[in-house]
Amino acid sequence: MALIVQKYGGSSVGSIERIRNVARRVAYHARQGNRMVVVLSAMSGETNRLLGLAKELSDHPDPRELDAVASTGEQVTVGLLAIALQAMGLKAKSYSGGQVRVHTDSAFTKARILDINRGNIERDLDNGVIVVVTGFQGVDKDGNVTTLGRGGSDTSAVALAAALEADECQIYTDVDGVYTTDPRIVHDARRLDTVTFEEMLEMASLGSKVLQIRSVEFAGKYKVKLRVLSSLDDPESNAPGTLITYEENQVMEEAIISGIAYARDEAKISVMGVEDRPGIAYTLLGPVADANIDVDMIVQNIGESGHTDFSFTVNNTEFDKALAVLNREHDAGKFKARTILGDKNICKVSVVGIGMRTHAGIASKAFRALAEEGINIQMISTSEIKISVVIEEKYLELAVRILHKAFELDKAPA
């Protein structure tokens, strides 16, 4: 008897009929003899509706209260799925994050899971009960309801799979797996049967919407077997989706590059002519991190005459806040700089592939492809398995198509 954790997103539970479909799929897997834990998001649009109500009352609503309000969306869907499963003759029980003690820190609206109490869930599973748990939320040590931030339901599912030592964590989405790039941009994008954990991590961090990055990190940390599947397929089709693997030799040798990822919602901040002294990176980014703003790419150019230019990217929604923090620190004399610039009209495009490690020339091939189309590169950042470039936002689709073609991703590996 395998223990399977399945996660369904907002569009999969967006209506009564869709909740019934989820129930059918869960029932199919349960009747195959599996022990089932199901993690759900709120009905699509519901979290935004709830947050919208809060925003009508205040421009800066208290994060604790935002979480109290937003967390109700999943509490509705888990109860409804339990009812739907019971109507099919199965035993099922719903739990909120607080009830199964998904214990988090107190960073409201972006909390991190610390641990999960397996007691309730295992007792139910032993009794043949399908356990339905709210995604996206937990409870801090003082009993306050917290949420994990957007996409946090994936993280909830992986964390549960890790805590329960599940045999597989299946993330159901509206696509049938991980693709070489966004099929809406490149029509001959291909579904990958497997992708390595590291590649997936890069894809997720680069804005591929299939999986939330924190869930991939969590999966890697606890070696959770993660599979991306489509909630639109027939429940009994046994479509394989994409499996995230932890062993590189499972990947075909010929596949140097796995995919092209992009992130549209980035913004760039540059601190120009800042003094080039030890500790300057911390001086600039420490206060940004303290304000709970996630920084993505960081680039520091070689300085001359004791000064350097320092650039980093943040999510668009945190651009104003990050800029304000830097200006505040600057005005307080914490650092000196010629000027602080910001640009929201940028995007990031990345080439990802574990094979890149042992193959030279990938970067130059990518840069040449972009240059031939006259696309100017503003920032470059590389890791062992990815090359990311920041370019003007309007070139996003063009750049993705060029790179997908340059690396022949439309062709299946030999």
Next chain:
Amino acid sequence: MALIVQKYGGSSVGSIERIRNVARRVAYHARQGNRMVVVLSAMSGETNRLLGLAKELSDHPDPRELDAVASTGEQVTVGLLAIALQAMGLKAKSYSGGQVRVHTDSAFTKARILDINRGNIERDLDNGVIVVVTGFQGVDKDGNVTTLGRGGSDTSAVALAAALEADECQIYTDVDGVYTTDPRIVHDARRLDTVTFEEMLEMASLGSKVLQIRSVEFAGKYKVKLRVLSSLDDPESNAPGTLITYEENQVMEEAIISGIAYARDEAKISVMGVEDRPGIAYTLLGPVADANIDVDMIVQNIGESGHTDFSFTVNNTEFDKALAVLNREHDAGKFKARTILGDKNICKVSVVGIGMRTHAGIASKAFRALAEEGINIQMISTSEIKISVVIEEKYLELAVRILHKAFELDKAPA
């Protein structure tokens, strides 16, 4: 510094603008120097919407899951009110029933409050925080979310007022107090400045929608000073509403009758020709009570030749269930009866007044008034302070008007 518990119903928090109005009223009382605890219902219509979703999935949804789903409505409004209060510069914090440990039994959808933990709330009040608590819900000893049944938010408010030893519990509704009868039926119905606890109890049990009966019982048990007020009045008008008093001498001597109440959603069940033996009432009503059905009026006529007719009323929604229980018991040979009859087209009209105790002739006056209009009385039940009659439903308004006039309730007491 008085401690005031205020409760606002669904229509008072039915939109963002109305939530702002509630915030203004709460703020007014807080700025007068009071310590404030606010109890809220869900936005009007929301609980029904949520229960409707569940009913779409199952004809008999699991009560535990129904409560999990339905309890989210108040969790949204309390968070929103806290945000609205904060936007006005006040300190505020929301809590679900589970968070402040409104501890109930496990009778899902109609749970009863066992105790309330005052710790969190008092700490917040001491810090000048306005505490906003979900009505209608609690948590059982296993951590399952429970709801108190319709109107349970009044009970939550009174229970909190009792636990916190509040100076006053103010129930805000869409009427400005308790009236001599329903103003929609009798246009010259009068608002009462005070009404005794016992009269209020009868009014509530008789279907007066102003206060839920359990909340009045709770208030009486703990001598909570309860006041009914309108949420539509200007916050600063200081309208007095109706105060529920526990001392009879606060009531003017001349007021023999305080009001005419009615209940439209009653149904009658009669067991005809049942053997007249000791224990027969328990034989009939025990299984009904075991099925968690509330029985209202009970009438047993004098029997002849060892048989009697036994009638009782239940809420319309529980009529089918009660009838099924009786037929099951009958078919199982638990009692013998000539026939079991049911009638949903009835209503109950009651004359209520503490003065009735010391004034003879009230019953006959009421019966004569009804007889003069040719209204047939099907059942009669009396207590020290009320006389109730069951009549055909179509005569409801007529009977209320006749009785209001017969007891001159349109005229203010001397």
